Amino acid sequence: MRRLLLFGLVLAVVAGLAGVVLRGSSGAGGVRAPGWYARTVYPLEYEGAIRTSARRNDLDPALVAAVIYAESRFDPQARSSHGAVGLMQLLPETAAQIARETGGVAFVPADLDDPRVNIRYGCHYLRAVLDLYGGDRVAAIAAYNAGAGAVGEWETAARAAGHPLRVADIPYAETRAYVRSVLEARTIYRKTYDDRLRRAS
Helix, strand or coil, X not given: CHHHHHHHHHHHHHHXXXXXXXXXXXXXXXXXXXXXXXXXXXXXXXXXXXXXXHHHCCCCHHHHHHHHHHXXXXXXXXXXXXXCECXXXXXXXXXXXXXXXXXXXXXXXXXXXXXXXXXXXXHHHHHHHHHHCCCCHHHHHHHHHHCHHHHHHHHHHHHHCCCCCCHHHCCCHHHHHHHHHHHHHHHHHHHHHHHHHHCCC
């Protein structure tokens, strides 16, 4: 029992120190984390599929990795209570539409368990929401989480107030936290894995 308590205390201390490290800034509000910690907490898998689909859709591969991290922690078998599937948490009906738009034939929901397919369709959708909001990363990431309908209303209100949509303008606490998480993870993935994410494939 004492050994378990001591182990729990050590974990709590390490987690607390890690939180301080991640909240620290490096210059202009950047995220600072030691390489060993970033690689432990922010894993990277399927980088070949990420590079290929990011390039095909003119996306930052670090952003794609960050979305995967936020959506599934790189678990290809992840399932949400809303029926979203796989690495980039796509709904089967959304994936079926993307399959039709991109010339896919005989799509079945089980295809989303294939990391390459899931990343390909997820990147297509991410590109679509970025285009919908003129490249506005905050709006696009929010739409990936909350849907384009809700974000359209928030963006309209923000622009009426004279500025683009800001994280603080997002009324859903879950979506605010999601956008912050993706933006922070994108910074860490770029600093930690830039060579693997941008390597020619």
